[in-house]
Amino acid sequence: MTLYYEPVPDRARALADALEGEPHGAGDLAELASLVRADPGAQLVILGPTVELTDAVAFATQHRLTRPSLGVVLLRDQVDVAVLAEALRSGIREVITATDVNGIRAACARSLEVSQQLAQGRMAPADTPVKEGHLITVFAGKGGCGKSTIATNLAVALADGGKSRVCLVDLDLTFGDVAIMLQLVPKRSLADAVPMAGRLDETGVRSLVTPYAPGLDTLLAPPSPAEGERVGRELVSEIVKIAKRMYDYVVVDTPPFFSDQVLAALDLSQWYILLATPDIPALKNLRLTLDMFDMLEYPTSQRIIVLNRSDAQVGLTHADIERVVRAPIAGRVPSTRDVPVSINRGVPLMVDSPNNPVSRYIREVRGWIVSAQAQNGEAPAPAPRRGVFGLRRGR
Ligand SMILES: Nc1ncnc2c1ncn2[C@@H]1O[C@H](COP(=O)(O)OP(=O)(O)O)[C@@H](O)[C@H]1O
Numbered sequence: 001m002t003l004y005y006e007p008v009p010d011r012a013r014a015l016a017d018a019l020e021g022e023p024h025g026a027g028d029l030a031e032l033a034s035l036v037r038a039d040p041g042a043q044l045v046i047l048g049p050t051v052e053l054t055d056a057v058a059f060a061t062q063h064r065l066t067r068p069s070l071g072v073v074l075l076r077d078q079v080d081v082a083v084l085a086e087a088l089r090s091g092i093r094e095v096i097t098a099t100d101v102n103g104i105r106a107a108c109a110r111s112l113e114v115s116q117q118l119a120q121g122r123m124a125p126a127d128t129p130v131k132e133g134h135l136i137t138v139f140a141g142k143g144g145c146g147k148s149t150i151a152t153n154l155a156v157a158l159a160d161g162g163k164s165r166v167c168l169v170d171l172d173l174t175f176g177d178v179a180i181m182l183q184l185v186p187k188r189s190l191a192d193a194v195p196m197a198g199r200l201d202e203t204g205v206r207s208l209v210t211p212y213a214p215g216l217d218t219l220l221a222p223p224s225p226a227e228g229e230r231v232g233r234e235l236v237s238e239i240v241k242i243a244k245r246m247y248d249y250v251v252v253d254t255p256p257f258f259s260d261q262v263l264a265a266l267d268l269s270q271w272y273i274l275l276a277t278p279d280i281p282a283l284k285n286l287r288l289t290l291d292m293f294d295m296l297e298y299p300t301s302q303r304i305i306v307l308n309r310s311d312a313q314v315g316l317t318h319a320d321i322e323r324v325v326r327a328p329i330a331g332r333v334p335s336t337r338d339v340p341v342s343i344n345r346g347v348p349l350m351v352d353s354p355n356n357p358v359s360r361y362i363r364e365v366r367g368w369i370v371s372a373q374a375q376n377g378e379a380p381a382p383a384p385r386r387g388v389f390g391l392r393r394g395r
């Protein structure tokens with residue numbers, strides 16, 4: 001049975017309407033606690049937006065140990081980081097905005113799933129390896145090569161209308177373009193993770209995401225460069241590790257240089273999409289990137305080298321290009337006006353023009369990644385490589 005408590009009668013009625021099934025309302029917190037005691041099968045309690053935070057926290061704390069399978073979902077008129085941090089510490093599973101009916105239903109469904117697994121003893125103990133999603137980092141050592149274009153469109157392709165769960169992370173913390181490319185208003189960004197550093201969990205990460213489309217969430221770059229500086233390497237690792245447990249694919253867009261944060265993502269990646277355009281500075285930077293990857297022992301089999309705007313008439317033959325890069329080019333993406341047009345409209349090409357040659361190429365990349373995952377079952381382990389932080393530790 002689903003139980004709820006909300007002191008203001010009108011709001012209690014609205015809450016009952018929003019909940020699925022036949023929820024049972026309590027008149028006060030004491031009654032709620034006795035309903036929980038009387039029903040050992042109760043798995044979900046929703047606390048309404050006008051319940052005092054201290055009462056909600058006390059209720060969750062009290063039941064966390066005595067009834068670990070009971071999920072508590074808290075509604076608030078405004079979800080801010082301070083509320084979230086306190087709620088999560090007490091064991092409240094999710095904090096959702098009271099007006100977000102779909103969000104409430106989804107949170108209830110997630111919480112019930114967790115409760116059912118816990119009740120049946122199927123929840124993996126903390127030290128059991130959890131199935132992880134693939135992390136794909138899109139990188140180029142020079143700006144303007146098409147990283148954000150490829151990353152956003154690949155994320156849309158991987159989500160495939162909601163068939164897979166994908167998180168697109170904008171690690172271009174100073175000049176991130178993901179929000180503008182998807183016409184998202186960043187109410188929350190990676191900078192909001194700073195106060196939760198060191199004790200983030202899935203609920204915390206979920207509170208940071210901005211949903212874009214079915215199956216596709218985003219973790220956006222902070223709105224100002226100064227805030228971006230506060231998001232350090234350790235925090236990026238923490239966020240990415242949790243996101244990999246929550247999503248089938250995590251796609252990371254990057255700035256055009258090896259920042260500490262980028263290196264943290266690269267160390268955890270299963271795939272590296274490396275971009276260049278057919279001009280000597282971009283090709284030289286791609287070569288330098290590959291040298292760095294060799295040094296860090298990132299597996300060559302997981303590198304997908306893509307030449308973007310490959311048809312630009314700039315006096316370089318394919319042979320010239322391969323001579324500079326000294327590595328096989330997996331694909332060539334043509335230049336098309338549709339790309340800047342789609343960016344200016346704020347709608348990814350993959351959504352509007354799935355048959356455009358750029359969209360078709362990105363679906364091909366998606367195909368490789370998906371079929372590799374299907375064949376391996378698991379992500380190729382990022383473990384055996386040295387990685388930059390391995391090097392720094394002097395391994
Ligand atoms: N295949 C392409 N055809 C035409 N224009 C492109 C293509 N790929 C990228 N662009 C353009 O190049 C510019 C830089 O792309 P962007 O994805 O922002 O690069 P980055 O993130 O690497 O800096 C954008 O204005 C975009 O419209």
Ligand SMILES: [Mg+2]
Pocket residue numbers: 147148149172177254
């Ligand atoms: Mg970019």
